[in-house]
Structure formats: structure tokens, C-alpha cells
Amino acid sequence: xLLKRLIVCLDVRDGKTTKxxxxxxxxxxxxxxxxxxxxxxxxxxxxxxxxITASAEYRGIMIDVVERVARRIFIPFSVGGGxxxxxxMRAVLLAGAEKVSVNSQAVENPAIIEEGASLFGNQxxxxxxxxxxxxxxxxxxxxxxxxxxxxxxxDALEWARQAESLGAGEIVLNSIDADGTxxxxxxxxxxxxxxxxxVPVVASGGAGRPEHLAxxxxxxxxxxxxxxxxxxxxxxxxxxxxxxxSSRNVAVRRDPLPKQTE
Amino acid sequence: MNVGxxxxxxxxxxxxxxxxxxxGADFQLSGDPDVLRKADRxxxxxxxxxxxxxxxxKDRGLDELIRDFYASGKPMxxxxxxxxxxxxxxxxxxxxxxxxxxxxxxxFPNQPGYKVPHMGWNxxxxxxxxxxxxxxxxxxxxxxVHSFYPSPSSEEDVLAFSDYILDFPAAIGxxxxxxxxxxxxxxxxxxxxxxxxxxxxx
Numbered sequence: 001x002l003l004k005r006l007i008v009c010l011d012v013r014d015g016k017t018t019k020x021x022x023x024x025x026x027x028x029x030x031x032x033x034x035x036x037x038x039x040x041x042x043x044x045x046x047x048x049x050x051x052i053t054a055s056a057e058y059r060g061i062m063i064d065v066v067e068r069v070a071r072r073i074f075i076p077f078s079v080g081g082g083x084x085x086x087x088x089m090r091a092v093l094l095a096g097a098e099k100v101s102v103n104s105q106a107v108e109n110p111a112i113i114e115e116g117a118s119l120f121g122n123q124x125x126x127x128x129x130x131x132x133x134x135x136x137x138x139x140x141x142x143x144x145x146x147x148x149x150x151x152x153x154x155d156a157l158e159w160a161r162q163a164e165s166l167g168a169g170e171i172v173l174n175s176i177d178a179d180g181t182x183x184x185x186x187x188x189x190x191x192x193x194x195x196x197x198x199v200p201v202v203a204s205g206g207a208g209r210p211e212h213l214a215x216x217x218x219x220x221x222x223x224x225x226x227x228x229x230x231x232x233x234x235x236x237x238x239x240x241x242x243x244x245x246s247s248r249n250v251a252v253r254r255d256p257l258p259k260q261t262e
Numbered sequence: 263m264n265v266g267x268x269x270x271x272x273x274x275x276x277x278x279x280x281x282x283x284x285x286g287a288d289f290q291l292s293g294d295p296d297v298l299r300k301a302d303r304x305x306x307x308x309x310x311x312x313x314x315x316x317x318x319x320k321d322r323g324l325d326e327l328i329r330d331f332y333a334s335g336k337p338m339x340x341x342x343x344x345x346x347x348x349x350x351x352x353x354x355x356x357x358x359x360x361x362x363x364x365x366x367x368x369x370f371p372n373q374p375g376y377k378v379p380h381m382g383w384n385x386x387x388x389x390x391x392x393x394x395x396x397x398x399x400x401x402x403x404x405x406x407v408h409s410f411y412p413s414p415s416s417e418e419d420v421l422a423f424s425d426y427i428l429d430f431p432a433a434i435g436x437x438x439x440x441x442x443x444x445x446x447x448x449x450x451x452x453x454x455x456x457x458x459x460x461x462x463x464x
Contacts, residue, residue, distance in 0.1 A: 002426050003383045003403060045383055070280050076405060076448050096276045098448065121273065121310055123379065123407045198377050253383045253403040258451050
């Protein structure tokens with residue numbers, strides 16, 4: 001049976017993670033490569049790097065981070081933020097990322113999904129989508145961009161379907177209303193989108209406790225749950241979260257690391 | 263050169279490279295049959311669509327290379343699409359494949375509540391002992407991304423199963439040939455162990 005995925009998101013600014021605190025031992029605080037290696041060892045199924053670099057001069061640093069991460073972790077990871085062209089996509093994929101994620105850029109230029117999918121395959125193209133409750137929209141949710149600061153005329157459900165038909169292989173669905181609350185994911189929104197599309201949906205925004213992940217992976221019909229501060233600040237470890245999910249009969253990967261043999 | 267990695271423009275080979283570096287393989291990526299012919303063992307990865315992949319292989323004489331390699335008895339490993347092209351056909355646009363093993367790649371049936379592609383981690387259960395599963399416990403998870411799966415005509419050629427909608431072959435092979443539907447290069451430390459096992463397989 002296909003297992004539910006636990007995905008950890010790292011925000012990277014100018015080559016440093018912005019939430020790197022509370023790590024003990026030999027993990028270099030704020031170094032995305034060391035944090036990625038640590039999460040890899042702790043059984044996280046996939047990683048997302050979100051580049052929030054402000055200025056263009058630091059863009060090259062992100063490619064360097066991706067290359068170094070690729071040599072340390074042997075699970076899929078995606079890179080988003082600032083991907084505005086197929087040239088940008090190619091650069092991060094060749095550096096070793098498994099997928100690229102487009103958000104505001106895809107709203108402004110939906111063709112980028114189609115171009116990316118035809119060049120690199122649907123499985124490489126992730127649509128990141130920020131949605132906000134809005135009763136005036138047909139589905140009840142409106143697509144917003146630029147981190148929620150700018151409204152678009154798009155209906156969330158309609159946009160998800162359109163992105164799938166353009167070739168997006170996965171949707172990371174972030175609820176702007178739930179984001180940062182730590183009160184749990186937006187179950188209604190997640191379930192609606194997940195049931196409407198044929199590609200996997202990753203729930204994002206609102207995770208504060210392991211119960212929230214169990215809820216969105218069952219009732220919310222999400223294929224994966226994305227977390228960040230829950231683990232970055234040391235409140236929970238990935239192992240604890242997976243043990244909890246397993247106790248709630250959510251099937252997750254809990255394989256022990258192999259013992260070093262000959 | 264110890265390991266030849268067939269580059270036939272079927273997807274990004276970066277993760278195969280980094281994984282082979284990690285397990286200490288002496289390898290070379292090439293699309294040139296004359297270069298690859300000298301290798302002691304061969305890996306043919308690949309994501310994408312069977313018909314175009316087979317066309318590229320044929321255009322470059324790589325289909326002959328793969329056939330000759332199989333006949334030579336040297337170890338070879340197909341990954342993902344590599345487990346489809348060795349069969350006779352793929353249902354994906356009804357592509358004719360290389361036919362090293364009898365059988366075809368078939369699409370997952372439609373089933374409410376199940377998305378296709380099958381993407382993510384799933385457990386594999388070996389069907390018979392094989393060197394590439396040495397020190398791999400039954401039920402370890404591997405990473406999959408695919409809509410079609412290999413279905414050899416002979417049950418004897420199935421090396422491991424996984425289950426999604428139905429029990430499907432997750433690894434197949436015969437003689438000096440093995441092929442995994444999953445991606446060992448993206449399947450964590452256990453996946454690396456499978457790659458390591460391939461390197462020590464005689």
C-alpha cells in the first residue's frame with residue numbers, strides 16, 4: 001500500500017535556512033545542507049526547499065545549496081521560489097533536485113507548467129498554490145499570490161484542475177487562513193482539491209501537533225503533509241510524528257536505518 | 263571503467279550519479295555504444311515514455327548494445343522505465359520494446375480513490391532470494407513514480423512485489439539481468455544498499 005509522506009520544508013535565504021534553531025549536536029544551525037542531512041537520517045520522506053532570496057546576486061548560491069544537498073540525501077526533494085522560466089527549472093533539476101515548484105509565476109504565466117512538463121516530465125513539475133477562504137468564489141476559495149498579499153481572480157478548485165491539465169504532477173496546497181496558526185490544516189479545502197484532481201495533493205499550512213497531520217491525511221484525503229516549524233523549533237521530531245501517525249493507523253515509512261555491515 | 267550508465271535522454275541522471283558516487287562506484291555516463299561495451303556492468307535508468315525512449319535507443323544503436331550485454335552474461339540493472347524497455351511491449355502508446363524478457367508493461371487499472379501515477383514510498387516483498395536483495399529485510403519501502411508496471415509472462419521472472427490497487431512486480435529479472443520499477447537511487451539508505459548489492463553481484 002502506498003504510504004503517506006511526511007515532507008519537511010526549509011526556507012532558504014541567501015544560502016541559509018531562516019528557521020534553523022534548536023538543533024543539538026553536530027548540526028550546523030541554519031545550514032540547509034546539514035539540516036537536510038539530519039532530516040534525511042531521521043526518516044523524513046521528502047524535502048522542499050523554498051528560496052526566499054531577495055536579490056538576484058544570491059541566486060547562484062541556491063544552485064550551490066541544491067548541488068550540495070543532492071550529494072548528501074538520497075530521497076526526492078523539490079525546489080521552489082523564484083522559478084520563473086524553464087531555464088531556472090533546468091538549472092535546479094540538473095543540480096540534483098527531483099522536482100521544481102512554481103506558484104505566483106504559474107498564475108502569471110500558466111504556460112510555464114506546460115513547457116516544464118513537456119521538457120522534463122509531469123512528475124517534475126509541482127504547482128504550489130496559496131488559497132484563501134472567499135465566499136464570492138464558486139468553490140469558496142480564492143487563489144492568492146506573493147505569499148498571500150495579492151489576490152487573483154482565480155478560483156482555487158478551478159486553478160487546481162487547470163494546472164493538472166497543463167501537466168502539473170503534484171499540487172502543494174497551502175491554506176493562507178491556516179498558515180502560521182498551528183491550529184491544524186484546512187481540512188475542507190484539502191479534501192475538496194484532493195478529490196477533484198488525479199495528482200497527489202500535499203497539504204500545507206497550519207500544522208502544530210501530530211494530530212493535525214493524522215486528520216489531514218485521513219479526513220482531508222491528502223497524500224502527504226508538509227511541516228516546517230513543528231520540527232525546526234524542536235517541538236517534535238520526525239520520528240515522533242511518524243510513530244504517532246502509525247498509532248493512528250496512518251501507514252507511513254518507519255524503516256530503521258540499515259546497520260553497517262561488510 | 264567498471265559501471266557504464268546508459269544516457270539516452272530519458273530523464274535526469276543526476277540522482278543516479280550522486281548515488282553511485284556515494285556507494286563508491288567507478289562509473290561513466292555515456293550514450294555511445296562503443297564506450298559502454300567496455301563496461302563490466304551496465305545500468306540503464308530512465309523516466310518518461312517507452313515509445314520515445316526505445317526510438318532513441320534504436321537510433322543510437324543502444325538497443326543492440328543492451329542485447330549484446332545481456333548475451334554476454336555481464337550484470338545489468340534497469341531502473342524504472344528500464345524495467346519496461348526490456349519486455350516485449352509496453353501498453354504506453356503500444357510501444358514495441360527490446361524483448362529480452364517475455365511480457366509487457368501494463369497500466370494500473372482505474373480504481374476510485376487511487377491516483378495514477380503511483381507516486382511515493384511503498385513496501386517491497388522479495389518473491390525469491392536474489393543477490394540485489396541481500397541484507398534487505400522484506401517490507402522495506404522504496405520510492406516509486408510510474409503509471410505502468412512491468413508484467414513478465416513468467417512468474418519466474420518476478421523478483422519482488424509491491425502493492426497498489428493490485429500486487430504488481432516491483433523488480434524483475436532473469437540470468438544476469440535485473441530491473442527495478444522503483445528508484446533505488448532515491449530510496450534512502452536501503453536503496454543505496456540495493457545499488458551496492460548490484461555492484462557486488464557476479
